[in-house]
Amino acid sequence: MTEGELLCELDPGTSGASLAEAQAQLAQARAQRPQVEARIPEAEAMLEQARAQVEEAEINLTAAEELSQGGFASRTRVASARAAQRTAEAAVSSAEAGLKSAQSGLEGLEAQIESARAAVARAQTVVDNLTIEAPFGGVLESDTAELGALMSVGAPCATVLQLDPVKLVGFVPETDVTRVETGARAGARLTGGQQVVGEVTFVSRQADATTRTFRVEVTLPNPDLALRAGQTAEIAIEAEGAKAHLLPQSAMTLDDTGAIGIRAVSDEGTARFMPVTVLRDTREGIWVAGLPDEVDVITVGQEYVTDGVTVDASFEEVLQ
Template identity: 40%
Template sequence: MRLKSQYVVIIAIVGVLILFFGINSLFGDDKTAANAKAPQAAPVGGPPSVQVKLTPPTMRETQVVMRGRTEATRSVIVRSETAGVVAAAPATEGSFVRQGQVLCRLAVDARQASLDQARAALKSRQLQRQAAEQLREKGFRSETQVLEAQANLDAAMAGVRAAEIALKQVEIRAPFSGVFDRRDAEIGTYLSPGQPCGTMIELNPLLVVGDVPETAAASLRIGAPATATLVSGQTLSGRVRYVSREADPQTRTYHVEVAVPNPQMNVRSGLSAELKIAAGAGAAHLVPVSTLVLDTAGRQGVRHVLPDGRVAFAPVTVQEETPQGMWVSGLSGTVRVITVGQSFVADGQKVRVAQAR
């Protein structure tokens, strides 16, 4: 009987599978036995080894470092007190002006005539007052009439003062010495009372302002020396003039202002700066940057080896970063800071110091 071609294929596949499993069972058992007889590597015993660095305390001036910016001591929009058309603008935008210098001058219009009229009325009231006094002495005027003439004279004097003030208000003057930073009114501009002529800023002294975190605010004091390094590399020195008493509700930081001399007014307002403020002397440790780690609570610190050979974590506060390492506070006495292996050990774990440097 002749088999069909598909049956021949099936029988061939079954034969190959039987042959494969037979060979695998024959040689696989030998490999398993050989593996069972092979000796297993014994685990290395003893505590892990780490490298440490002896770090002694150093007395140094502590500093509070923050990002800041330069700011004008005063910035005032100078506004018109009366209405009128700008007739002259003698101050150049961006120039230095003295206190009292005219920034904008309005047209006089009828203000001079009003002053002349008020002065004429004053002269007439003075003559009336004098005549009333003479007639009273002769018995032709009562005391009440004399007092009325005096009241008219006082009103005339007040009218003269009002006219003088109105005429003086046509000259809009600088309230302090500084830079006329921006002009808002040109010749021909009509100004109503309260509209701006321009902006005055005071740049000497100059302020360097910043916001300090609540953890460092208590260490700052009024009058403390400070230095500011601008983006250009220029360094300014000054003293703290203000530390806010109330924190910003959004950032929980306190506003700080440092006044620095700027006699040439060559330092502009709005420049970024790194501000360093002296916060008293204290013990600090210089540790390598690589030794800083985070604990399970997210605090930054270093791991060190106690005298009994166990690991301990100490939270630290970074004071300053230098090419030699980080100056930190929070450590006590001479500390064996772990420099190699600090990320592979846990608090309280017994370790072996492989090398002390």
């Protein structure tokens, strides 16, 4: 299955009609824009004309008042000039109101267009949601929707698995998480014995509240889809090396204080307890640190000797 391939298709119902209606309302609102925009220059021209009339009326009033003072004009002419001025001022107020109305009409139309555009977007989303496509390429695991089935919001249509690359998830104890770095090589052994190699792509910054371990993800290629989701794997991550000894688990013992360690044969031929740090437990044995490079470990009878007791040691190959 490829990305974008159709998984499910819903009955469109009236979704197409709703989209067409929303688009028609948007087109109608846009068609009104030239007419509404033309009202603004017209209103501005009327305002300029009204202001010019006010200036003319003020000039006529001033002239009438000066002539009246010299006895060359009657009171009637002065009153008429004053009335003309007031009429011109009222015309200015009316023109200003008309300009504001035209501007408000344009703003209202823009709001109407935006509302119609949002309605188109909602209707288009409904139409787009009628088809459910594969978000990525992968394997169709299950097809849960059947022809004629009633699907509710959030109900699964199908399950698609992306298995190339595949991600291995493990948890590292807090004592070792500082040794794990993003980009480090990692190997995994599956329950069937198959071994795979990848790299660390994620190391959690927050510990699990219950186990106090940190999530680690290893990504590796899986072109033939041989690895399946949910398989169990034993993961080994490459980290900074440290010298260690591989010993049988039966060689481990405890001293009087409860410290874990081994009993070894000293240079003087006596038994001696040596504490160790357990690094990893494997099928072949247990890896421990804290011992010198060469040490004679007592693997049989270590529980029957104490420090300082002379030991007659015999050597044999225990681990192959």
